[in-house]
Amino acid sequence: MGSPPRVREARVPDAARMAVVTVRCWQETYRGLVPDAVLDDPGFVTARERFWTAALTDERYRANRVAVAERDGEIVGVAMSGPPLDPGATWDRQLYVLYVLAAEHGTGAGRALLEAVVAPGEAAALWVADPNPRAQAFYRKHGFAADGTAEVRDGVREIRMVRLVGEPDRRTGGRQR
Numbered sequence: 001m002g003s004p005p006r007v008r009e010a011r012v013p014d015a016a017r018m019a020v021v022t023v024r025c026w027q028e029t030y031r032g033l034v035p036d037a038v039l040d041d042p043g044f045v046t047a048r049e050r051f052w053t054a055a056l057t058d059e060r061y062r063a064n065r066v067a068v069a070e071r072d073g074e075i076v077g078v079a080m081s082g083p084p085l086d087p088g089a090t091w092d093r094q095l096y097v098l099y100v101l102a103a104e105h106g107t108g109a110g111r112a113l114l115e116a117v118v119a120p121g122e123a124a125a126l127w128v129a130d131p132n133p134r135a136q137a138f139y140r141k142h143g144f145a146a147d148g149t150a151e152v153r154d155g156v157r158e159i160r161m162v163r164l165v166g167e168p169d170r171r172t173g174g175r176q177r
Contacts, residue, residue: 003075003085004071004107005069005070005071005072005076005107005108005109005112006069007069007112007113007116008055008070008116008121009065009066009116009150009159010052010056010067010078012053012056014052014056014068015049015052015053015056017068018048018049018075018078019051020045020075020083020098021044021075021076021077021078021099021101022048022052023039023044023048024101025077025099025100025102026057026099027040028101029099029102029132030129030156033129033132033156034154034155034156035155051120052078055080058075061082061095062084064080064082064096065080065081065082065116065117065118066079066080066117067080067110067113067116067117069100069112071104071107071109076099076100076101076103076104076130077098077099077109078098078115079097079099079117080096080098081095082094082096082115090123090153090162090164091123091125091162091163092123092124093122093123093124093125094125095114095117095118095124095126096126098110098113098117098126110138111142114142120142121165122163122165123162123163123164123165124144124162125144125147125160125161126139126144126160127151127153127158127160127161127165128161129138129156129157129158130150130157130158131160140163142163143163144162144163145161145163146161147160147161147162
């Protein structure tokens, strides 16, 4: 498979490649959950490129952390976290995006991206499609647990998973700091 994935902070020139990876991950992961018309929309990549350009340049995203995983110079995953949108949040960060190409699952790219945008002991929350057993297991492995909150957005059921400071770290069995 070549060199191990390398994670770094995302830069504006990455936006187009980040968009392609995001759309491909959606197609690999959400086929059957999201309508094909959305996944195969010819404007989907362009819309995602506009999003990533804004996320990397617009002042309203300045508190966000955005990272990419690369293998042999190609982007294979993307992640973004930021302040929680919920004013009553008891966590410090919200994980908004974490996508890794299916061919890269199990390589450590997902873990490295998660840790690049949410520190291992940092209280955080995220929304994940349900069903999406692989992603949910990944997040549980990294200390997140479903908190019983669910929503349907654009026809897709999502559950909220939260990792609070002081919760057990399922990787080590110890407490997070």
